[in-house]
Amino acid sequence: MSHEFLQVLWFILIGVLWVGFYFLEGFDFGVGMLLPFLGKKDEERRAIINAIGATWDGNEVWLLTAGGAMFAAFPQWYATMFSGFYLALFLLLVALIIRGIAFEYRSKDANPKWRTLFDWMIAVGSFLGALLLGVAFANLAEGVPINAKMMYTGNLFTLLNPYGLIGGLTTVSIFLLHGANFLGLKLEDELRERINGFAKKLYVAAVVSSLVLLVTTYIFTDIYAHLGLNPGIIPMVGVIALLGSGYFINRKQEGWAFILVAVNIVFTLITFFMIMFPRVMISSTDASYSLTIYNASSSAYTLSVMSIVALIFVPIVLIYQGWTYYMFRKRITTKKESLVY
Amino acid sequence: MDPLILSRWQFALTTVYHFLFVPLTLGLGWFVAFMQTRYYQTKDETFHKMAKFWGKLFLINFAIGVVTGIVQEFQFGMNWSEYSRFVGDIFGSLLAIEALLAFFLESTFLGVWIFGEGKVPEKVHLASIWLAAIGSNLSALWILLANGWMQHPVGYVIDSATGRPMLNDFFSLITNPKGWLFFGHTIASGLATASFLILGVSAYHIVRKSNVEFFRRSFQIAAIVGLVAAVLVILDGHSQGQYVYQTQPMKMASIEALWNTEQPASFSILTIGDLSGKKEVWSLRLPALTSFLACNNFNCQVQGVYDIQTQYQQQFGPGDYIPLMVFTYWAFRFMFLIGFLMALLTIFFLYALRGDITNAKWMKWVPWVIVLPYIANISGWLLTEMGRQPWIVQGLLKVQDAVSPNLTTVDLLISLIGYVVVYGALAVADFYLMKKYAILGPDAAMQESVDAAPSVIGAQD
Numbered sequence: 017m018s019h020e021f022l023q024v025l026w027f028i029l030i031g032v033l034w035v036g037f038y039f040l041e042g043f044d045f046g047v048g049m050l051l052p053f054l055g056k057k058d059e060e061r062r063a064i065i066n067a068i069g070a071t072w073d074g075n076e077v078w079l080l081t082a083g084g085a086m087f088a089a090f091p092q093w094y095a096t097m098f099s100g101f102y103l104a105l106f107l108l109l110v111a112l113i114i115r116g117i118a119f120e121y122r123s124k125d126a127n128p129k130w131r132t133l134f135d136w137m138i139a140v141g142s143f144l145g146a147l148l149l150g151v152a153f154a155n156l157a158e159g160v161p162i163n164a165k166m167m168y169t170g171n172l173f174t175l176l177n178p179y180g181l182i183g184g185l186t187t188v189s190i191f192l193l194h195g196a197n198f199l200g201l202k203l204e205d206e207l208r209e210r211i212n213g214f215a216k217k218l219y220v221a222a223v224v225s226s227l228v229l230l231v232t233t234y235i236f237t238d239i240y241a242h243l244g245l246n247p248g249i250i251p252m253v254g255v256i257a258l259l260g261s262g263y264f265i266n267r268k269q270e271g272w273a274f275i276l277v278a279v280n281i282v283f284t285l286i287t288f289f290m291i292m293f294p295r296v297m298i299s300s301t302d303a304s305y306s307l308t309i310y311n312a313s314s315s316a317y318t319l320s321v322m323s324i325v326a327l328i329f330v331p332i333v334l335i336y337q338g339w340t341y342y343m344f345r346k347r348i349t350t351k352k353e354s355l356v357y
Numbered sequence: 358m359d360p361l362i363l364s365r366w367q368f369a370l371t372t373v374y375h376f377l378f379v380p381l382t383l384g385l386g387w388f389v390a391f392m393q394t395r396y397y398q399t400k401d402e403t404f405h406k407m408a409k410f411w412g413k414l415f416l417i418n419f420a421i422g423v424v425t426g427i428v429q430e431f432q433f434g435m436n437w438s439e440y441s442r443f444v445g446d447i448f449g450s451l452l453a454i455e456a457l458l459a460f461f462l463e464s465t466f467l468g469v470w471i472f473g474e475g476k477v478p479e480k481v482h483l484a485s486i487w488l489a490a491i492g493s494n495l496s497a498l499w500i501l502l503a504n505g506w507m508q509h510p511v512g513y514v515i516d517s518a519t520g521r522p523m524l525n526d527f528f529s530l531i532t533n534p535k536g537w538l539f540f541g542h543t544i545a546s547g548l549a550t551a552s553f554l555i556l557g558v559s560a561y562h563i564v565r566k567s568n569v570e571f572f573r574r575s576f577q578i579a580a581i582v583g584l585v586a587a588v589l590v591i592l593d594g595h596s597q598g599q600y601v602y603q604t605q606p607m608k609m610a611s612i613e614a615l616w617n618t619e620q621p622a623s624f625s626i627l628t629i630g631d632l633s634g635k636k637e638v639w640s641l642r643l644p645a646l647t648s649f650l651a652c653n654n655f656n657c658q659v660q661g662v663y664d665i666q667t668q669y670q671q672q673f674g675p676g677d678y679i680p681l682m683v684f685t686y687w688a689f690r691f692m693f694l695i696g697f698l699m700a701l702l703t704i705f706f707l708y709a710l711r712g713d714i715t716n717a718k719w720m721k722w723v724p725w726v727i728v729l730p731y732i733a734n735i736s737g738w739l740l741t742e743m744g745r746q747p748w749i750v751q752g753l754l755k756v757q758d759a760v761s762p763n764l765t766t767v768d769l770l771i772s773l774i775g776y777v778v779v780y781g782a783l784a785v786a787d788f789y790l791m792k793k794y795a796i797l798g799p800d801a802a803m804q805e806s807v808d809a810a811p812s813v814i815g816a817q818d
Contacts, residue, residue, distance in 0.1 A: 070472035073423065074465035077456060083430055084453035091445020098434025098441070099761035105435055106772045110779055113424040117783060120420035124790050166442075167763050314446045315516075315523045322450050325457065333461045340465055343477050 022319035023309040026089035027296070029326060031289040033085055037078035038281050044072040046195015048115060048142025049188070052135050054199070054214060059350045060207055061135060062123060067202035070344050072119065074337055076112070088322055092166055092312035093296040100160065100168025101152055104175055108148045115141025146191045147184040151175055154183020157237045157291050159298035162305050166312075169301070179236035186225040190258075190284075193222040194277050197261075200270030204347045215265045215273070223262070226255050226280070237291055243303070245290040254283030361760045363769035364436040367776065369742075371428050373735055374780050378422035378787075380734050383497055383544060384551030385415040386490030388582070390483075397483050403571055410794075410802040411555065411575070412486075416471065417790045421783055423464070428776075430456075436769075440749055440759035447513060447524045448503050455499035463492030497547075498540050505536025507750050508741070509604045522753060535604065538597045539741075545589035546737070549699060550730040552583030556706065558795045560723030563715050568798055577710055584703035591696055595650070601744075602651035602659065605751060607669070608744035610662045611682045612689040613647045614640065622647035622659035630683050673752075680746045688740035695733040702726060 017025075047068050055061030068075075087094040098105060114137040122134030158179050161169045196215040200208060230251055233239060239247070261276035292298070296312055299305035313319065389412045396404035430452060434441045441449070466488035473482050511533050512526035524530065556579045559572035602609045609615075614628040616637060624646030629639045645655040662679055669678040709717060745751055749759045794802065 066472070070468035071465075073468055074461060076427075077460045077464050080427065080430055080460055081453065081456040083434075084449070084456040087434065087441060087445055087449030088453035089449075091441055091449050094434045094445065094449065095438035095441035095761075098431060099436070099438035099763055102435050102761070102764060102768050103771060105431060106775060109428050109431060110775060112427055113779060113783070116424040116427075117420055117786070120416065121786060121790065124417065124794075169763070314449070317527075318446045318450050318524045321524070321527045322453065325454055329457045333457065333465075337461070337465055340469055343469065343481075344472065346476075 017316075017320060017323075019313075019316040019319070020310070022316055022323060023089075023313045024294075025323060026085070026313070026319055027289070027293060027309045029330075030082060030085050030089065031285070032330075033078055033082035034289075035282055035285045037075070037082055038285055039278055040075035040078055041072070042146075042191045042281055043194045043198035044068050044075055045142040045146045046191040046193065047199055048138045048195070049146070049192055050139075050195055050199065050211075050214065052132075052139050054207070054210060055135075057350075058128075058131065061131075063203060063207065063348045063350045064199065065119060065122070065138075066348050067199055069119070071337075071340055073116070074340065076116070085322075085326075089314055089319060090296055090307075090309065090312040091314060092307055096162065096166050096168055096297050096307060096312075097156075100162070100170070101155075101175065103172040104148055104152060108145060108152075111141040111144035111148065113141075115145065142191075143188060146188045150184035150187025151180045153187075153288060154180045156297065157183075157233070157288055159238070159300035159306075161301045162297060162299035162307070163301060164305050166297075166305070166307060179232055182225070182229055182232050186222075186229040189218065189222045189225045190277065190281060193218040193261075194274070194281065197265075197270050197274040197277055200268075201274060202348055204349060207350060212265070212268055212270075215270075219262050219265055222277075223258060226258055226284075229284075230255055233287075233291075238298070239291050243298075244293050244295065247287040247290040250283050250290065251287040254280045254287065257283065358766050358770070360764050360766055360769050361757060363766065363773055364760050364764065365756065367769065367773045368432060368436060370773075371425065371432065371776055371780070372742075373738065374784075375422065375425040375429055376734060376738055377731060378418050378425065379497070380543070380547040380550040380730065381418045381554060382415070382422045382493050383547030384549065384586075385411060385418070385554070386486070386493055387548065388551055388555065388578070389415050390486045390490045391578075393483055393486055397479065403574060406571060406799040406803060407575060408486075410571075410799040413794050413802045414554070414558075414791060417787060417794065419467070421787050424783075425780070436761055436764065437749075437759050438761040438763075440754065443521050443754050443759070444507075444750060447506060447510075447522060447530065450524070451499050451503040451506070451530070455496050455503075459492050459496030459499060461492075463489050463496060466492065494544060494547075497543055498536075501539040501543060502531060502533060502536035504741075505533045505539055506530065508745060509533060509535040509600075510750055510753055522750075534600060538593060538600055541593040542590060542597060542737075545586045545593060546730060546734055548586035549583055549590055550734065552579040552586060552703070553699065553726050553730050555579035556583065557724040557727035560720050560726075561795070562798060564721045566715070568800075569715055571799055573715065576706070576714070580703050580706040580710060584700065584707060587696065587700035587703055591700060594693075594696065598650045599652055605744065606660045607662065607665045607678060607680065608685065608741075609651060610660060610665060611680045611685040611744055612740065613650075613659070614682060614686050615647060615659060615661045616663055617661035618658060618664045619661065620648070620658035621645040621656045622651065624650070625686070628686060630686075676747065676755075678747060680744050684743045685740050688736040688743065692733045692736040692740060695729050695736070699726075699729055699733070702729075 047064060051061060051064050055064050083094070118134040118137040118141065122131050122138070125131070152175070155175050158177070160174065163169050193215065196211050196218050199211045200215060203211065233251065238244070257276045257279035261273045264270075264272040264276065294309045295306045296309060297307040389408050392404050392411065393408040395401065396408055466485040469477060469485040470482065470489055473485060477485075510522065512524060512529035513522035514525050515521070516523045555575050559576040559579065562568055562572040563576065598609070613622070614625045614630070614637060615622055621644065623642040623644045626641045626643055628637055630636055631638055647659055648657045649655050651657060651659050662682070666678050670676065714720060747755050747757065749756045
């Protein structure tokens with residue numbers, strides 16, 4: 017296999033890993049943000065957490081694998097982006113830490129103050145995580161200052177530009193809706209009713225922010241210059257899927273609503289990777305300083321080895337992770353005796 | 358303040374902190390899997406309680422290991438971008454494989470184990486704790502192969518265009534003896550760490566006559582495993598010493614405070630250095646023992662620090678190639694002495710178990726043994742990593758050339774202080790919960806929640 021083929025293959029594979037992460041952790045983040053608002057009683061909050069309890073940690077590994085794959089396949093991308101987005105990623109790490117620890121610790125003590133504190137850590141960590149990921153991806157699409165030595169020359173505030181913030185807030189609102197749909201599938205009775213009420217409101221916010229993101233993408237990115245691939249109607253399809261989910265939310269058909277929002281997430285990310293390709297970091301300083309899959313990649317030998325490893329193990333992971341969702345497919349009640357703490 | 362120094366402090370603190378939780382995860386997982394297997398085979402309720410009780414402590418500890426592990430994966434790129442550019446071809450692939458082969462396995466099946474009891478078939482539930490234990494130990498293998506490569510680079514050629522190492526032999530990368538020696542040492546010390554936790558907590562309850570039979574049996578299992586683990590740690594450590602002698606002579610010499618080349622080489626019982634930490638003021642030495650540690654006979658030649666320094670200057674250009682010896686020297690001695698102490702203690706415990714341990718007077722002191730493996734584990738890592746200085750990749754790249762050039766002192770102060778605050782709070786929460794559940798005992802662990810969860814949150818909102 018030629019080096020170029022492998023570079024394209026790994027661009028696609030990393031795209032797949034990020035899509036997996038956004039799809040799976042997307043609803044986990046959404047559930048986390050909804051937790052203190054949706055759950056009134058302790059049992060309700062526990063039921064909400066249990067909806068993702070067995071699987072959230074496995075979902076988060078998609079992020080670690082995406083990061084590891086970037087390091088292995090495109091070390092220059094990993095090095096430039098992670099050192100460049102230093103404080104943003106530091107905050108993301110803090111968000112993931114407080115959120116992860118809170119899932120495990122919130123029920124290990126009965127003190128209501130303890131539990132409330134950890135519930136808010138889950139919510140704040142999930143919000144911050146979603147926001148920062150959105151800001152980071154929007155900035156990648158928009159381009160950031162990078163010099164001839166592949167070094168990021170901006171700072172944290174460079175990232176907090178209008179398009180970056182639109183990307184962040186859209187990610188938050190889509191994840192909220194995605195989480196609400198997921199909870200609609202996992203919970204029952206009164207909680208399910210309450211979630212449906214939330215979903216209706218969140219739907220409006222998600223639609224508005226997605227439309228804003230769609231329009232501003234044509235303004236702030238170089239999508240028209242066709243330096244990447246032309247995504248054509250793909251971004252529209254994503255927004256239309258999101259619009260369609262409203263119909264099913266109103267009819268309380270959470271399954272279809274969930275699928276359509278998932279389609280929106282997947283298509284938005286495909287759009288992102290098409291705008292980027294073959295670039296992995298767009299330099300706003302000078303187009304020729306951009307990092308591409310060609311100047312940022314590992315050797316053909318490493319990419320070949322990694323391809324074999326990935327082609328064997330990614331399907332295995334998909335099978336056993338899929339199996340866990342099947343194992344825990346039942347709806348969760350808020351009856352205390354059947355709740356796992 | 359120099360960003361390089363701040364990045365080094367941050368990496369050292371976050372890594373040492375992370376490794377406070379890792380060994381217990383590695384070792385205790387096997388114990389819980391074993392106990393649950395015995396319950397599955399015998400339906401003896403004590404084994405069920407054991408799996409639940411020690412499993413609870415396992416989970417409290419595991420959570421911090423996981424969240425601080427994410428920081429580890431990110432900070433190579435964040436703080437050491439030039440290192441990441443330099444080694445991505447090799448080091449990056451090992452990290453990616455770790456995530457794909459180990460993290461998924463560990464996280465997914467631990468989730469099944471926590472939430473699956475009574476919901477998935479009993480066999481599946483049992484398999485899930487084994488898979489989680491295998492997953493976490495497998496992750497140790499890949500990260501230690503990555504670290505082993507930094508200590509002893511293999512399987513690469515230097516690319517003439519970029520000057521960077523390029524992988525050309527994946528097989529020798531994953532069979533690097535350095536990594537496998539680390540792995541054996543780490544797995545065994547994980548088991549020893551878990552054994553000593555079980556010994557200490559069991560002793561606490563035995564002294565107070567609570568659940569005596571449960572804790573006497575736990576104590577017995579831990580004493581047996583602890584002895585085997587401690588012996589394996591020592592044997593593997595001895596093999597590592599010989600490999601260090603062959604591959605990192607400077608580290609060897611700095612551990613032993615061996616200034617000049619000697620044949621046979623003496624062993625320093627006590628060396629007092631000056632304030633630079635790199636010069637001797639006074640020492641007391643035992644003849645020929647270092648030769649034995651380095652090459653299994655009492656007569657081989659071991660190079661001294663000054664000779665290697667001269668040789669490295671000729672090979673790599675001017676510079677200081679001597680590690681901070683006050684650290685390597687003392688870290689080695691702490692690790693080494695505690696290792697032997699742990700082996701002796703387990704022998705003593707096994708001997709004592711032939712009689713009645715429940716009324717033994719020394720029992721009240723046993724909870725303190727919990728700290729021993731922690732000191733040894735951290736000393737071991739300090740010695741390994743400090744002994745490699747000034748290199749980040751032995752012979753190929755120096756630490757000073759590896760740091761991210763774009764980071765400012767302000768960036769680093771924010772993150773460093775942030776980590777100290779967050780990690781400090783985590784440590785308090787972890788210690789509180791570990792202590793609480795350890796003291797509450799097995800009956801509390803049998804309930805899903807130790808407390809009747811009150812529905813009071815709604816009242817506050």
